[in-house]
Amino acid sequence: MPERNIEFGRYGAGGIKGHQAVARQLDALAGYIATPVTARRGLLARLHYLTRTDHARAAARAAGLTVTARTLRAWLQGTRSPSRKNLELVERAYRTVRRENVARHLTARLNREGRGTRVEIHPLNQSQVDRPRQRVVEFRTLNVRRWDRIVAAWAADDDRALDDAWIDQVVDLGSQWGQYEYVTNVGFAA
Known part of the structure; x- marks a missing residue:
């Protein structure tokens, strides 16, 4: 289940939680005002x-x-x-x-009438990990067809619900899904 990597980064790996990368991408798609509030x-x-x-x-x-x-x-x-x-x-x-x-609007665009949206998952950064401790983790793609829970949790700014909704989708990667709990980036477009 999620949070199996209790000591993430212990040997030098770098990355962020997958749901945080998804939230960052959804924020980019939301199109916030670029000028800072201080101006x-x-x-x-x-x-x-x-x-x-x-x-x-x-x-x-x-x-x-x-x-x-x-x-x-x-x-x-x-x-x-x-x-x-x-x-x-x-x-x-x-x-x-x-x-x-x-x-x-984002939910409708990402669901695309049941066809879903292709998501690119970039694995964690292991460049600082000693060679014997590195895992073989590769770039993966996944077609997410149901974005309702993910976008609803993002809109409510509920980190826990977003993590649960994202893990429910990543499980479709098969037995290796736990390797993608931490990533460098998650990319998709609407």
Whole structure:
């Protein structure tokens, strides 16, 4: 089962958990605003995204952005600047709302009406491991047909559920699936 590599990296191997690589790729597909929140342009873009409709404002409140309408107006007009803590709240709320908004679209694109999406799994980096301790781990591809649980866990920012959903898919690699618990990269496109 998952987490069999209790002492990962003990002999110098490098990599990240497979579900973290999947989350990173889904984040790239979500198309976040590139300008940082600390820049005026980035802050304004995020605030406009979070306040343009009643639904967006409600989602932002649910995501933790609970400042008053007066404060939001002052930030948008530039008469006041948010504190570092509020900048973090704006960024977290923006990412949460953006994930919720694109999750349904990503799920449909990745499922492709039951055909699924081809996933490339790049194995862990063993360049720093002594030769006798290296395992033979190769580049693998896998066609994932059911993305619903993976994308739902990513949208909810639930690391444990994402790990479980990803392991359920990686098991299709056969008896070697445990070798791909840690990877250097997971690539797919929607």
